[in-house]
Amino acid sequence: MILRQNENALLLAGVACYFAAMLFLWAHVFLRADDATRQSDLWHRRAAIFGHYALGFGVLAHGLSLLGQGSALFSVRVGVAGLFGWILAASYLLLGRRIGRETLGAFVAPVVFLAALYSLAPSPLHRSVRAEQLETQWLVVHVILILLGYVSLAFAFASSLLYLLQEGLLKRKKLAGLWQRLPSLQVADELIYRATSFGLALLTLGIVTGIAWQQRHQNNYAALSDPKVLFTLATWLTFAIYLVARWLLGWRGRRTNLVVICGFVLLVISFFGAPHVLPAIAR
Amino acid sequence: MQLFLLGVNHKTAPVEVREKLALPASRVPLALRGLRDQGAREAAILSTCNRAEIYAVGDDDAAPRIEQFWNEFHHLPARGLNPHIYRLNNRDSAQHLFRVASGVDSLVLGESQILGQVKTAFEQARESGAISGVLDELFRRAISCGKRARSETEIGRGALSVGSAAVELARQILGPLQGHSVLILGAGKVSALTAQHLVASGARRVIVANRTHERAQELARQFSDGNEISARAITWDEFPQHLIETDIVIASTRAPHFVLSAADVAVAMKARRHRPLFLVDIAVPRDIDPLAHQLDNVFLYDIDDLQGVVNSNLAQRGSELEHVETIIQSEVEAWQSWVHGLSSQPTMAALAQYSARIRDQETENALAQLPDLTEKEREIVRTLGRAVAAKIVHAPLRHLRESQSDAAAIHRAFDLDSLSDSQKDSPRAEEST
Numbered sequence: 001m002i003l004r005q006n007e008n009a010l011l012l013a014g015v016a017c018y019f020a021a022m023l024f025l026w027a028h029v030f031l032r033a034d035d036a037t038r039q040s041d042l043w044h045r046r047a048a049i050f051g052h053y054a055l056g057f058g059v060l061a062h063g064l065s066l067l068g069q070g071s072a073l074f075s076v077r078v079g080v081a082g083l084f085g086w087i088l089a090a091s092y093l094l095l096g097r098r099i100g101r102e103t104l105g106a107f108v109a110p111v112v113f114l115a116a117l118y119s120l121a122p123s124p125l126h127r128s129v130r131a132e133q134l135e136t137q138w139l140v141v142h143v144i145l146i147l148l149g150y151v152s153l154a155f156a157f158a159s160s161l162l163y164l165l166q167e168g169l170l171k172r173k174k175l176a177g178l179w180q181r182l183p184s185l186q187v188a189d190e191l192i193y194r195a196t197s198f199g200l201a202l203l204t205l206g207i208v209t210g211i212a213w214q215q216r217h218q219n220n221y222a223a224l225s226d227p228k229v230l231f232t233l234a235t236w237l238t239f240a241i242y243l244v245a246r247w248l249l250g251w252r253g254r255r256t257n258l259v260v261i262c263g264f265v266l267l268v269i270s271f272f273g274a275p276h277v278l279p280a281i282a283r
Numbered sequence: 284m285q286l287f288l289l290g291v292n293h294k295t296a297p298v299e300v301r302e303k304l305a306l307p308a309s310r311v312p313l314a315l316r317g318l319r320d321q322g323a324r325e326a327a328i329l330s331t332c333n334r335a336e337i338y339a340v341g342d343d344d345a346a347p348r349i350e351q352f353w354n355e356f357h358h359l360p361a362r363g364l365n366p367h368i369y370r371l372n373n374r375d376s377a378q379h380l381f382r383v384a385s386g387v388d389s390l391v392l393g394e395s396q397i398l399g400q401v402k403t404a405f406e407q408a409r410e411s412g413a414i415s416g417v418l419d420e421l422f423r424r425a426i427s428c429g430k431r432a433r434s435e436t437e438i439g440r441g442a443l444s445v446g447s448a449a450v451e452l453a454r455q456i457l458g459p460l461q462g463h464s465v466l467i468l469g470a471g472k473v474s475a476l477t478a479q480h481l482v483a484s485g486a487r488r489v490i491v492a493n494r495t496h497e498r499a500q501e502l503a504r505q506f507s508d509g510n511e512i513s514a515r516a517i518t519w520d521e522f523p524q525h526l527i528e529t530d531i532v533i534a535s536t537r538a539p540h541f542v543l544s545a546a547d548v549a550v551a552m553k554a555r556r557h558r559p560l561f562l563v564d565i566a567v568p569r570d571i572d573p574l575a576h577q578l579d580n581v582f583l584y585d586i587d588d589l590q591g592v593v594n595s596n597l598a599q600r601g602s603e604l605e606h607v608e609t610i611i612q613s614e615v616e617a618w619q620s621w622v623h624g625l626s627s628q629p630t631m632a633a634l635a636q637y638s639a640r641i642r643d644q645e646t647e648n649a650l651a652q653l654p655d656l657t658e659k660e661r662e663i664v665r666t667l668g669r670a671v672a673a674k675i676v677h678a679p680l681r682h683l684r685e686s687q688s689d690a691a692a693i694h695r696a697f698d699l700d701s702l703s704d705s706q707k708d709s710p711r712a713e714e715s716t
Binding site: 037041166170171173175176179180182184185186187190249250251252253254255 | 437451452454455456457458556557558559576579580582584588591592595599602603
């Protein structure tokens with residue numbers, strides 16, 4: 001009950017923490033980038049530690065506010081965006097730091113911050129879905145699958161940015177400071193590949209369950225005329241192209257990683273295409 | 284009795300002089316014995332290609348004799364070292380050794396080899412029995428100072444040679460080097476050295492191509508000897524095919540033109556399915572067309588690029604100098620107070636003895652004149668004696684322990700010399716009984 005009342009304040013606190021985390025983690029990567037003295041090394045390490053603490057507090061406050069929202073989360077876009085940001089931040093703290101060094105956070109944190117910020121915005125759809133539409137477990141399964149897929153693909157996106165940053169430094173031969181803090185190209189590339197494979201598998205399952213759910217609720221549902229579905233398919237295809245190019249053609253490096261970034265941009269667009277879907281159900 | 288240092292290094296003496304002072308490990312014990320014959324109570328010799336230094340503890344007149352011995356030992360003309368030598372005493376010689384061990388006095392700032400060489404000098408001297416209290420402590424402190432400088436500052440960080448710069452780059456491109464292979468084009472000394480760095484960092488396969496095949500075979504043998512590395516020589520014409528399987532290429536031929544064109548690299552990249560390729564061109568004139576760097580997933584660095592990494596690392600080390608000097612200063616202060624403690628120790632012991640003697644004498648005198656006291660009362664008198672004696676010497680003892688005060692002054696103030704003279708007889712007398 002207390003959570004339910006303070007849900008907004010907690011969310012606001014979470015968003016503020018995410019913002020602070022983003023600034024600290026950016027400072028870790030971008031400020032004093034070509035300075036490698038011990039002083040700046042300590043400074044960078046401290047920025048990363050502060051950033052991770054801020055992210056941790058953000059996850060805590062945001063998590064409590066999500067508990068306050070209850071099952072409404074799964075049905076509204078703003079709720080889902082918040083949940084996505086929370087899972088991304090939590091899984092980065094659990095796994096991502098080990099894999100991608102601390103610089104990965106500089107690219108994960110802004111995604112988390114924007115998602116949480118978006119979930120703060122009052123929306124006409126907030127809490128507008130009636131409870132009986134949640135009765136079916138399909139929806140929850142669908143949303144969780146898609147969410148985990150998104151999180152995985154967000155990691156692929158963040159690692160792609162890391163890769164491009166490191167590649168740019170190596171190509172321009174700017175070899176002081178920052179390049180030593182970034183993961184090696186090979187490590188970043190491997191992370192992108194794994195995160196994309198895993199994310200695409202989840203996304204596939206999510207799409208299948210989503211279409212199944214729609215068809216239960218709407219007999220004459222024409223999936224292919226739904227712009228959200230079209231964008232989702234385009235997203236799916238883009239990531240699939242990346243995987244095929246890597247598996248079959250052996251593409252690697254900058255160009256393939258640009259494909260991943262395009263895929264993530266499409267993913268964001270397809271997510272915001274959602275208003276077209278929910279009113280259709282409400283009718 | 285003092286600590287002194289005689290030395291020459293790369294700043295004071297040209298290589299023609301330093302090479303004459305070179306001392307193979309086998310001759311070190313002989314030299315140490317010679318130094319002790321000249322009046323050094325303790326001695327240690329630090330001999331590297333950039334410096335030759337003698338650290339010794341002895342009386343004031345031992346220094347010139349040691350210097351003369353040094354000249355003779357190396358068959359130099361009398362006073363032949365004079366224009367090059369530096370002579371430091373006590374605090375300055377300790378500070379010098381601390382700076383040397385920290386790599387601050389080295390030709391290449393912060394290099395780590397010197398710390399090992401200081402350790403070696405320490406061990407050689409210890410094995411020859413040439414050092415005891417003072418130099419033993421000095422070298423231990425120097426080694427710990429060197430370790431502190433490297434762990435608490437960045438003075439030792441970053442590649443300082445072209446070879447280790449190549450390793451740093453390879454790691455950031457290819458990840459851990461285990462399982463990666465190296466192709467050497469041109470079996471020269473520099474390419475072999477660079478490849479050696481990569482092998483030491485995990486690369487497990489080496490392929491050598493050279494215009495004269497025999498030289499390639501020889502180098503391949505050098506690599507496979509005694510290592511778990513598969514190294515083989517290939518003929519020069521074969522090498523473009525091997526661009527497909529290797530990830531690191533080191534080129535240093537004497538060819539006057541490019542031996543590897545960008546087009547060749549592009550063909551190889553297709554065949555390697557665009558796996559990243561790291562090209563190191565250390566030849567002058569260059570061996571690999573610089574346009575290759577424009578290709579996706581190809582990273583080409585020439586000698587200037589690698590030197591650039593080395594230079595930026597050196598500049599970073601330079602900016603750490605101040606921190607290291609702070610550490611050295613604090614170590615020198617700690618050393619000075621150790622030395623001080625050493626010199627005031629006899630005074631402290633004498634002072635304690637002095638007060639104990641007066642206490643015992645006066646207490647027993649008093650007790651002899653008071654035969655009727657009970658055991659409890661006698662004990663009170665003894666306690667009184669102890670308390671008076673302890674309180675009188677408490678302040679001077681604390682002064683000796685804590686501050687840099689002049690032990691000799693306290694020695695004189697209590698007239699401790701006359702005490703120790705009279706004391707000298709009594710223990711002997713006790714021994715004889």
